[in-house]
Amino acid sequence: xxxxxxxxxxxxxxxxxxxxxxxxxxxxxxxxxxxxxxxxxxxxxxxxxxxxxxxxxxxxxxxxxxxxxxxxxxxxxxxxxxxxxxxxxxxxxxxxxxxxxxxxxxxxxxxxxxxxxxxxxxxxxxxxxxxxxxxxxxxxxxxxxxxxxxxxxxxxxxxxxxxxxxxxxxxxxxxxxxxxxxxxxxxxxxxxxxxxxxxxxxxxxxxxxxxxxxxxxxxxxxxxxxxxxxxxxxxxxxxxxxxxxxxxxx
Amino acid sequence: xxxxxxxxxxxxxxxxxxxxxxxxxxxxxxxxxxxxxxxxxxxxxxxxxxxxxxxxxxxxxxxxxxxxxxxxxxxxxxxxxxxxxxxxxxxxxxxxxxxxxxxxxxxxxxxxxxxxxxxxxxxxxxxxxxxxxxxxxxxxxxxxxxxxxxxxxxxxxxxxxxxxxxxxxxxxxxxxxxxxxxxxxxxxxxxxxxxxxxxxxxxxxxxxxxxxxxxxxxxxxxxxxxxxxxxxxxxxxxxxxxxxxxxxxxxxxxxxxxxxxxxxxxxxxxxxxxxxxxxxxxxxxxxxxxxxxxxxxxxxxxxxxxxx
Ligand SMILES: Nc1ncnc2c1ncn2[C@@H]1O[C@H](COP(=O)(O)OP(=O)(O)OP(=O)(O)O)[C@@H](O)[C@H]1O
Ligand SMILES: [Mg+2]
Numbered sequence: 001x002x003x004x005x006x007x008x009x010x011x012x013x014x015x016x017x018x019x020x021x022x023x024x025x026x027x028x029x030x031x032x033x034x035x036x037x038x039x040x041x042x043x044x045x046x047x048x049x050x051x052x053x054x055x056x057x058x059x060x061x062x063x064x065x066x067x068x069x070x071x072x073x074x075x076x077x078x079x080x081x082x083x084x085x086x087x088x089x090x091x092x093x094x095x096x097x098x099x100x101x102x103x104x105x106x107x108x109x110x111x112x113x114x115x116x117x118x119x120x121x122x123x124x125x126x127x128x129x130x131x132x133x134x135x136x137x138x139x140x141x142x143x144x145x146x147x148x149x150x151x152x153x154x155x156x157x158x159x160x161x162x163x164x165x166x167x168x169x170x171x172x173x174x175x176x177x178x179x180x181x182x183x184x185x186x187x188x189x190x191x192x193x194x195x196x197x198x199x200x201x202x203x204x205x206x207x208x209x210x211x212x213x214x215x216x217x218x219x220x221x222x223x224x225x226x227x228x229x230x231x232x233x234x235x236x237x238x239x240x241x242x243x244x245x246x247x248x249x250x
Numbered sequence: 251x252x253x254x255x256x257x258x259x260x261x262x263x264x265x266x267x268x269x270x271x272x273x274x275x276x277x278x279x280x281x282x283x284x285x286x287x288x289x290x291x292x293x294x295x296x297x298x299x300x301x302x303x304x305x306x307x308x309x310x311x312x313x314x315x316x317x318x319x320x321x322x323x324x325x326x327x328x329x330x331x332x333x334x335x336x337x338x339x340x341x342x343x344x345x346x347x348x349x350x351x352x353x354x355x356x357x358x359x360x361x362x363x364x365x366x367x368x369x370x371x372x373x374x375x376x377x378x379x380x381x382x383x384x385x386x387x388x389x390x391x392x393x394x395x396x397x398x399x400x401x402x403x404x405x406x407x408x409x410x411x412x413x414x415x416x417x418x419x420x421x422x423x424x425x426x427x428x429x430x431x432x433x434x435x436x437x438x439x440x441x442x443x444x445x446x447x448x449x450x451x452x453x454x455x456x457x458x459x460x461x462x463x464x465x466x467x468x469x470x471x472x473x474x475x476x477x478x479x480x481x482x483x484x485x486x487x488x489x490x491x492x493x494x495x496x497x498x499x500x501x502x503x504x505x506x507x508x509x510x511x512x513x514x515x516x517x518x519x520x521x522x523x524x525x526x527x528x529x530x531x532x533x534x535x536x537x538x539x540x541x542x543x544x545x546x547x548x549x550x551x552x553x554x555x556x557x558x
Pocket of ligand 1: 015018019020039040041042043044045046047058
């Protein structure tokens with residue numbers, strides 16, 4: 001593996017008394033795409049949320065272990081979760097634009113974080129980055145909910161990109177989209193890895209094998225297999241991985 | 251392949267064979283019930299409307315000829331033809347302003363704390379139950395509370411400030427509950443989106459949650475102020491007067507309000523006083539409606555901004 005940007009050490013996450021993640025240890029490579037796969041309820045979203053402290057917002061969730069971001073534990077008492085989220089952005093499973101204009105959606109993060117440059121050009125650049133600019137440039141001040149589902153999701157990506165994050169966490173970003181919109185987002189993700197690190201949850205095996213450099217397979221809260229995508233898909237070490245990938249369960 | 255389906259099956263309400271074995275739709279009786287309920291609901295509407303029209307008609311007829319500029323700019327008098335509503339009108343306006351200035355910020359802030367910051371534990375449940383119960387406490391109890399706290403203990407005397415604070419207490423639970431409802435209707439996904447963009451909780455509340463919930467909060471405010479403007483009971487213990495020849499000039503002045511003045515007039519023996527009471531009711535309605543119109547105007551303005 002090349003440079004490690006996130007290193008997860010003995011991470012256990014519980015919701016009340018149910019254990020959602022059991023003692024996970026893995027490392028995320030910089031400027032690479034890492035896919036998290038596994039059957040529903042195995043803890044993929046939980047892992048993603050514990051990488052930028054979004055689990056803090058869920059009442060009853062408790063985290064033990066460490067997540068080192070560039071060597072620093074993001075769960076250390078001295079760390080401000082807002083600073084973590086500023087550098088590790090997130091796009092959710094369902095598109096969730098604010099009930100504001102397209103422009104205001106993208107400008108939101110920069111504004112509240114005191115952006116000093118020209119907001120207009122940052123918004124343009126972010127929308128271009130998310131491949132949405134051409135479609136919305138004439139109606140930047142329309143409400144975001146006037147966009148289609150796929151456009152809304154790209155808007156959410158643009159909104160996250162506007163903060164120039166180091167890491168982008170994507171939780172099944174294509175689950176609400178048609179094949180063409182999905183393909184566009186996949187292309188986009190591959191372009192983005194030049195600038196940042198991507199961790200993506202997906203239920204789509206083809207998608208994982210198409211875009212991911214590394215793939216991690218989870219099963220009921222445990223990390224079963226983790227390695228280069230090629231290897232995981234063509235020569236899995238664990239029988240359970242093979243069963244899942246070939247569609248024998250899950 | 252494409253067999254023409256017999257069109258009579260649809261208009262006759264008949265079923266194809268396979269369905270006929272499985273279902274008894276009884277469409278006729280279901281649609282009949284649908285129609286019956288529609289008329290019941292419509293009838294309920296008519297009852298309400300009719301009562302309102304009769305009431306308004308009666309008031310307008312009684313007040314005919316009495317409601318003029320003199321009536322609005324005169325102080326009360328023993329002689330019906332000289333009596334006016336100036337003191338009560340100004341008293342009500344002062345009272346509403348004080349009540350709104352106190353109850354809206356405190357109520358909304360309480361709701362924000364309960365919904366956005368407080369953990370949903372037993373302490374929260376206890377407070378929640380209490381607030382809901384407070385909304386049902388008889389208003390005279392607030393009057394006695396106001397007498398004890400504001401008039402005596404804080405030594406505000408029988409002033410319009412004491413009256414306004416008492417009234418603010420009365421409508422606080424209504425505003426809190428309405429604002430809470432409105433905040434709860436904001437999807438969590440918006441909060442999460444904001445926090446994931448590096449916003450603090452306060453920024454999330456200020457720039458995402460409050461703007462989106464403002465229309466609902468304003469609706470609650472309208473309801474609460476409408477309740478306050480018609481209340482008399484809580485103001486009597488805190489010393490609203492029935493006969494007063496001045497308008498309030500500052501917070502410590504004595505006062506009266508429209509409903510008290512109206513009540514006072516209706517209890518006089520002379521017939522003419524019944525007519526000026528009716529005129530007073532019209533004035534009260536106008537104040538109430540213009541207050542609500544302002545709130546509705548604000549709400550629509552914001553709603554447009556949200557869904558634009
Ligand atoms: N807020 C919560 N409160 C309680 N339990 C939760 C919560 N969120 C998730 N869980 C539980 O934790 C486990 C892992 O959930 P998680 O959402 O991480 O799964 P997932 O792999 O993302 O599933 P999916 O593919 O369906 O999105 C599940 O058993 C789930 O029921
Ligand atoms: Mg999930």
